[in-house]
Amino acid sequence: MIKIENLKASIDDKDILKGINLEIPAGEVHVIMGRNGSGKSTLANVIAGNETYEVDGGNITMETTDITEMSIENRALEGIFLCFQYPVAIPGVSMAYFLRSALNAHRKYQGKEEMDALEFLNKAKAILSELGLDDSFLKRSINDGFSGGEKKKSEILQLLTINPKLAVLDETDSGLDVDALRTVAKGVNKFKNENNSVLIITHYQRLLDYIKPDVVHLMIDGKIVKTGDMSLVEKVEKDGYSWLEK
Amino acid sequence: MIDILKKTSSDFFNKQGYPSKKLENWKFTSSKNLIKFVKQDSPDIVSRKIKTDESTLLFINGKLCLDTLENFKFKDNLEIQDLVNINDENVFAFSNTFSNDAMFNLGMSDFESGHYIKFKKNTTLENPVKIINFFGNNSSDCRITSFNIFHFEEGSQVSIIEKDINEGTPSFNLKLNKFICDDASNLKFGKYIEEKSDCHLLSYSYYEVGKDVCLNIDSMNKNSIFSKEFIEIDLNNTGSDAKVNILNLVKNEQHLDNNILINHNAEHCTSFQHVRNILDNKSTAVFNGKVIVAEGAQHTDSNQSNKNLLLSLDSTAFSNPQLEIYADDVSCGHGSTTGALDENSIFYLRARGIDQSSAQKMLIKAFAKEVIDEFSLSSVQDISEIALDSWING
Numbered sequence A: 001m002i003k004i005e006n007l008k009a010s011i012d013d014k015d016i017l018k019g020i021n022l023e024i025p026a027g028e029v030h031v032i033m034g035r036n037g038s039g040k041s042t043l044a045n046v047i048a049g050n051e052t053y054e055v056d057g058g059n060i061t062m063e064t065t066d067i068t069e070m071s072i073e074n075r076a077l078e079g080i081f082l083c084f085q086y087p088v089a090i091p092g093v094s095m096a097y098f099l100r101s102a103l104n105a106h107r108k109y110q111g112k113e114e115m116d117a118l119e120f121l122n123k124a125k126a127i128l129s130e131l132g133l134d135d136s137f138l139k140r141s142i143n144d145g146f147s148g149g150e151k152k153k154s155e156i157l158q159l160l161t162i163n164p165k166l167a168v169l170d171e172t173d174s175g176l177d178v179d180a181l182r183t184v185a186k187g188v189n190k191f192k193n194e195n196n197s198v199l200i201i202t203h204y205q206r207l208l209d210y211i212k213p214d215v216v217h218l219m220i221d222g223k224i225v226k227t228g229d230m231s232l233v234e235k236v237e238k239d240g241y242s243w244l245e246k
Numbered sequence B: 001m002i003d004i005l006k007k008t009s010s011d012f013f014n015k016q017g018y019p020s021k022k023l024e025n026w027k028f029t030s031s032k033n034l035i036k037f038v039k040q041d042s043p044d045i046v047s048r049k050i051k052t053d054e055s056t057l058l059f060i061n062g063k064l065c066l067d068t069l070e071n072f073k074f075k076d077n078l079e080i081q082d083l084v085n086i087n088d089e090n091v092f093a094f095s096n097t098f099s100n101d102a103m104f105n106l107g108m109s110d111f112e113s114g115h116y117i118k119f120k121k122n123t124t125l126e127n128p129v130k131i132i133n134f135f136g137n138n139s140s141d142c143r144i145t146s147f148n149i150f151h152f153e154e155g156s157q158v159s160i161i162e163k164d165i166n167e168g169t170p171s172f173n174l175k176l177n178k179f180i181c182d183d184a185s186n187l188k189f190g191k192y193i194e195e196k197s198d199c200h201l202l203s204y205s206y207y208e209v210g211k212d213v214c215l216n217i218d219s220m221n222k223n224s225i226f227s228k229e230f231i232e233i234d235l236n237n238t239g240s241d242a243k244v245n246i247l248n249l250v251k252n253e254q255h256l257d258n259n260i261l262i263n264h265n266a267e268h269c270t271s272f273q274h275v276r277n278i279l280d281n282k283s284t285a286v287f288n289g290k291v292i293v294a295e296g297a298q299h300t301d302s303n304q305s306n307k308n309l310l311l312s313l314d315s316t317a318f319s320n321p322q323l324e325i326y327a328d329d330v331s332c333g334h335g336s337t338t339g340a341l342d343e344n345s346i347f348y349l350r351a352r353g354i355d356q357s358s359a360q361k362m363l364i365k366a367f368a369k370e371v372i373d374e375f376s377l378s379s380v381q382d383i384s385e386i387a388l389d390s391w392i393n394g
Helices: A040-048 A072-078 A095-109 A117-130 A135-139 A148-162 A178-191 A230-239 B002-016 B066-071 B102-110 B343-350 B356-372 B378-393
Strands: A002-011 A014-024 A029-034 A054-062 A080-083 A090-094 A166-170 A197-202 A215-220 A223-228 B056-060 B078-082 B115-119 B129-137 B142-152 B157-168 B171-181 B186-194 B200-209 B214-222 B226-235 B241-250 B255-264 B270-279 B284-293 B301-310 B316-325 B331-339
Touching: A002 A040, A014 A040, A014 A054, A014 A223, A029 A040, A029 A230, A040 A054, A040 A072, A040 A080, A040 A166, A040 A197, A072 A080, A072 A095, A072 B343, A072 B356, A080 A148, A090 A095, A090 B343, A090 B356, A095 A117, A095 A135, A095 A148, A095 B356, A117 A135, A117 A148, A117 A178, A135 A148, A148 A178, A166 A178, A215 A230, A223 A230, B002 B102, B056 B066, B102 B142, B102 B171, B102 B200, B129 B142, B129 B171, B157 B171, B171 B186, B186 B378, B200 B214, B214 B226, B214 B378, B226 B241, B241 B255, B241 B284, B241 B356, B241 B378, B255 B270, B255 B301, B270 B284, B270 B316, B270 B356, B284 B301, B284 B331, B301 B316, B301 B356, B316 B331, B343 B356, B356 B378
Parallel strands: A029 A197, A029 A215, A080 A166, A166 A197, B056 B129, B115 B142, B129 B157, B142 B171, B157 B186, B171 B200, B186 B214, B200 B226, B214 B241, B226 B255, B241 B270, B255 B284, B270 B301, B284 B316, B301 B331
Antiparallel strands: A002 A014, A002 A054, A215 A223, B078 B115
16 A cells, blocks of 8 residues: 655654654555654654645655655645644634535546535544534534543544545544543544555554554654554564664 | 814824824824815716615715705605704713724815714614715825714614715715614614725725624625724613624735624623635735723623635735624634635545636635625625626736
8 A cells, every 4th residue: 555665754943753664555554663763653644745845755656656755735636644743723714615515626636526414424423423423523623622522533534435445544543532532433433444555653552453464564763663463563562662762 | 163173183183193103093004095185175076976765865975965866766754954954962972992993083174074873663674775975086195084974873774785886086085874773773883895996995984883783794895005094982781782794805915804892781791703804916905803802891701803815825814803792601712714715625526527727616605605695785795796706817
């Protein structure tokens, strides 16, 4: 699904990613864990095309397309979806208008007809119901006045509406209570299938109790230094990251 | 009465001359642009040429077209007099701010005829009254002045939508209006200006507000090459509420200036000013907003907000929100922001597949929508949204 080769990136001349190699095949859930400042969120942003970061080397290939130089929106249309750690509030743009615009941008890119308002509403309401959100959620401005939990549920609503090929969850579990965490995990589990992939960036095991990863990567100082299975998560929970530096 | 007033104003202007930038209210707007315009007799325009309906009051070059009144469906609710026949000096009373402004005095000395239009006690109109101000002339650099007084008697509930139409050669329209809102009246006044000609506009609107009045002023201004608007509201009795919501869309080298002064002269009144400017190219916008809470005007609740969205590095916004408070039990706030579109918001929208241009337009609309949603008249909201769309895509 996505292949990252020797990816290097910096911000304000400070090197953050120092040669990332990562391949996530279709149907797999991968997890990246690491200390604060190790470059996890930078990797998520660089995959999504955030222009704040300078890509200094390497390639990102989505299926067969090299997206390293691609615009933010074209990456999204190629199937990349970033669940933001801190979703921005945009007063004045309703969730319904935003979601339908995003969905129809994807449909247009895929050569499909735009979805009419009624069909869209039916689709969105069904997802809202699964996330335990009221229909009035669609009338609210994007993330404006949302609680922490609502913001993360809003991201999952967008994920399920757009149905991308790769979901990158950047600390989606942070700041969630147990109920909200379950709801988010339920949404991600509903999303994943054999044709798409999920990359979870997290500090904690608790989300992984609900979403079982196939592969776990540990990141230190801008590099993936260890790859393994769920046992790595348990070791990190127990021993932290210092053992990786020995 | 009117002759004395005109003479006094003429003397004042002749003594003061055009205002300089040393004056606070003219600090960021040069009156030099207005000097070249000279008073001229404007040609008569046959009112039949201008499309009106039965809820329209038509003013041509500032003069009320009495012949269109025949079809005006609310005519039984009105009393109309020529200002020449008004001898009550209170009717002509204006605030000190206006009375001491040279351009206001120029207008008072200039105008040819005006009307006193009274909405009778307890008038309730089911539809808004449309006011069309048609300005037309054949000679260039012509100054056209108008002065009209609107009086809303006790208990009247009236909505007005005013639209300016300019045709012909570039002109300078100097508009003076007074609005008298008696106790328990409810006035929703919506203004929509979409300039298509090189017209300069300078307007003075003075609102004299009584007890338990509800006053809403909605204004949308698009593409004025030069527009300076003074709004002053005197909240003279208890329990009244005044809201002023303004959206300005400016581009190229257009210059737009809003001066709003709200005087809280009595207890338990509320006021709200919300002015948003969207500026592109080399345009300039000025906001001078002031609230004065007089001694004894306790329990005042007032807020003013000015937000400027700069779409170009060459555009400029001057923002000057001010509070003067002489009472000790009040709630007053003010704020001002000026900035470009938020890059994080653009990234967020683009990360969902929305292209950059659409994302920017979405954010511009969102910025404007927050003030459009505050407009009290749904028709002004609708007009504004359409005008905004065409401005963004223009």
